[in-house]
Amino acid sequence: MNTTTTYRQATGAAFARPAAITATGLRKSYGDQLVLNGLDLTVTAGTVFALLGPNGAGKTTTVRILSTLIEADGGQAQVGGHDLAQDPGGVRASIGVTGQFSAVDGLLTGRENLILMADLHHLGRGEGRRRADALLERFDLVEAAKKPISTYSGGMRRRLDLAMTLIAGPRLIFLDEPTTGLDPRSRRELWEIIRGLVADGVTIFLTTQYLEEADQLADRIAVLDQGKLVAEGTAAELKRLIPGGxxxxxxxxxxxxxxxxxxxxxxxxxxxxxxxxxxxxxxxxxxxxxxxxxxxxxxxxxxxxxxxPDLDDVFLTLTGKRSNPATDKEISA
Structure with a gap:
């Protein structure tokens, strides 16, 4: 599998970006249920890669395997330049993970949550507090920094959750359905944060059931169905696969x-x-x-x-299901 992607600058000169993630033949079963059936993918550094799929397609399982939370039954992967099986510690040191639900501690304030995360990463007292304060400002949480999490809105909680993921400065971040349950304004605020991260060279691996989100953010989109990739490309390329234009x-x-x-x-x-x-x-x-x-x-x-055709047409044609984030929840896969 190629581990670099070639781009062309305005001058016409070609340059290659390394792959932040490569996976070959990833397999995972839960009992008799085959969740991933030989998954191959490549994610280019400094881009947003969106993984789409219906409920139970294997999106969350993919994130859990690539972030070392669970082991694959078969296949190989390199994440952040580290072999997933041989160097899981190196993988964990190079990534950040934000799950479907906020992982903040409701008994602490926003600043205390960030400082706790900094301490867990052994950043040192001074450095940890400096990073916490910088992230509170970046995520527009300064006024709420000393307030208990119980007073935070859903959008504020998600921003704080992402700030906690960034405390150690990872260059590769897994965002597993990060805007689930957010109102449209909060969702767009988080989109702007993600765009800013990518502009700084961070790689984003995004799973989502909001097709507009993938259309807005992703450089490349892969559609996962029944444990296999059924299509991959830019949003425009995927739309051209579907008749009706x-x-x-x-x-x-x-x-x-x-x-x-x-x-x-x-x-x-x-x-x-x-x-x-x-x-x-x-x-x-x-x-x-x-x-x-x-x-x-x-x-x-x-x-x-x-x-x-829009991405919803693509999703429906390729998977036989229409995306419905209001009701679809991926739990086991």
Missing amino acids: HVRLRFADAPRLEAAARILEVTSRDDDALTLQIPSDGGVASLQSLLDQLRAEAISVEELSVHT
Whole structure:
């Protein structure tokens, strides 16, 4: 398996980013239930990798294995440059993990939670308190720092939970459904924090059932179903896998509409609105081809809009289920 990914800068020169995670053939069963069935994946350093899947697909099991919380039944993995089986201590020292539910201590204040985490990492009294105060400021928790956790909102708890994960400065963070139960505003605040971390070079391994979240944040998305990856790519690449994309053309008058209808593959026509619907994957090449056909016949278009399937369509087609984070909870897997 390749452990680097090649990118091209504006100059055209190629450079390679190392892989933060590589896994080959990961397998895990709980009794007779096969949860992971030969999982292969590569996560490039300094990016957001989103793992999607329906309830019970194996997302949380994947996170638990890669973060050394449980052992795989088979397969190999490198995490943060450390072999998962041979050097689990090295893996744990290089990562941070934020689970589905907040892990803060409700009997302590926000600052006390951070200092406790700093002490557990043996950062030293002065350094631990310096980092705690810096994180409280970064996560907009200074005013609430000395208040008990019982007074915190759900969004504040999640921000504090992520701050506790960052106290030791990990370069690779596992976020297992981090925005579950948050209101839209709190969710977007956490998105901005995640974007800031990636801008600083941190790698994020994200599991989520909010498809908008993956669309907004992820550089690459993998869809897991019944323990196997069924698709992987950018959000745009995954959307192009699903039929139903089209281009909507609006014309200035009926003669232009009629002329275009004679030369194009039309799936829908509205004479009142002067529009045609043309099948398309939304890619540059297909759009260029469409415009070339119209230009060759000297047919002008008043308005053009591209419509592609969204990630919910991708999820439904690939897994046979529609994402429903309000009701889906992954427990054993």
